[in-house]
Amino acid sequence: MTALLDVSNLSVRFPVMEQGIFRRQVSEMTAVNKVSFSLPQGGNLGIVGESGSGKTTLVRAILRALDPSEGAAIFQSQHGAVDLCQLNQDQLKPLRKEMQMIFQDPFASLNPRMKVGEIVAEPLVIHEPESAESHRERVIDMLERVGLDRDAVSRFPHAFSGGQRQRIGIARALILNPALVVCDEAVSALDVSVQAQVLNLLKDLQQDMNLTYLFVAHDLNVVRYFCDETLVMYQGSIVESGPVDKLFEHPVHDYTKLLLSAIPSIDPDQTLTPLDRSTLGLD
Numbered sequence: 001m002t003a004l005l006d007v008s009n010l011s012v013r014f015p016v017m018e019q020g021i022f023r024r025q026v027s028e029m030t031a032v033n034k035v036s037f038s039l040p041q042g043g044n045l046g047i048v049g050e051s052g053s054g055k056t057t058l059v060r061a062i063l064r065a066l067d068p069s070e071g072a073a074i075f076q077s078q079h080g081a082v083d084l085c086q087l088n089q090d091q092l093k094p095l096r097k098e099m100q101m102i103f104q105d106p107f108a109s110l111n112p113r114m115k116v117g118e119i120v121a122e123p124l125v126i127h128e129p130e131s132a133e134s135h136r137e138r139v140i141d142m143l144e145r146v147g148l149d150r151d152a153v154s155r156f157p158h159a160f161s162g163g164q165r166q167r168i169g170i171a172r173a174l175i176l177n178p179a180l181v182v183c184d185e186a187v188s189a190l191d192v193s194v195q196a197q198v199l200n201l202l203k204d205l206q207q208d209m210n211l212t213y214l215f216v217a218h219d220l221n222v223v224r225y226f227c228d229e230t231l232v233m234y235q236g237s238i239v240e241s242g243p244v245d246k247l248f249e250h251p252v253h254d255y256t257k258l259l260l261s262a263i264p265s266i267d268p269d270q271t272l273t274p275l276d277r278s279t280l281g282l283d
Ligand SMILES: Nc1ncnc2c1ncn2[C@@H]1O[C@H](COP(=O)(O)OP(=O)(O)O)[C@@H](O)[C@H]1O
Pocket: 014, 015, 031, 049, 050, 051, 052, 053, 054, 055, 056, 057, 058
């Protein structure tokens, strides 16, 4: 099976600035350290790790919401293979349709002053203005696919519950028929019962729309339920990877064991006691 996304040796370094008036750059911190993985077409790959381990930075660098310091991310676009790391923003624009993101916080990511119909239609307006007459129909179809009523189009996001708002965010992300969908803590803000409904919806949509997921979560139970394979990130590096069942039953790395032992109490803002990098084989 061909990889939809092939990431190799991807690193992201941020400048560390001096405190005070002049704020010279004094050093760099490595948020993502030589990460490599392959995501097959139709796959569902988890990225787990505690808060601050570099998960969001990694996926933002792949989608070029920020610039990686080095490495490659080969994406099989409709027009052939491209290295996302080598493209400028103009060259990336037509590819945006094929790669979409679902965010953690449905409250923050939906414009409260726009009606749901406008929110979901916005990617169509930007990327497919030529087909304006079909937008309304496509928006209604997408809303129904995510389990919302067609009346939602004329209402504002505040009229909806957390789970329903996340469905609006999913509709917006999928309206352009993307190939790759990056979910960054997509269900982390939801109650457990609502989480299961949204995860089941994402699974159904994966079948119906032929999606490939890169699924970031700090919650290992969610990843175990949802993903086929997972990467475990610690301080910017991948310390372990493999099929979820194998990883959960026979974790090899101390950090994975530590993450597993923290279930179910681990919360996104809790930082685990640092382990010695050398015992993890990172140095
Ligand atoms: N724009 C930025 N500038 C400087 N440091 C950043 C920036 N974004 C993230 N970081 C740092 O990179 C590290 C990884 O952060 P992040 O990718 O958000 O982790 P996660 O998503 O796993 O919680 C953290 O130490 C964070 O403080």
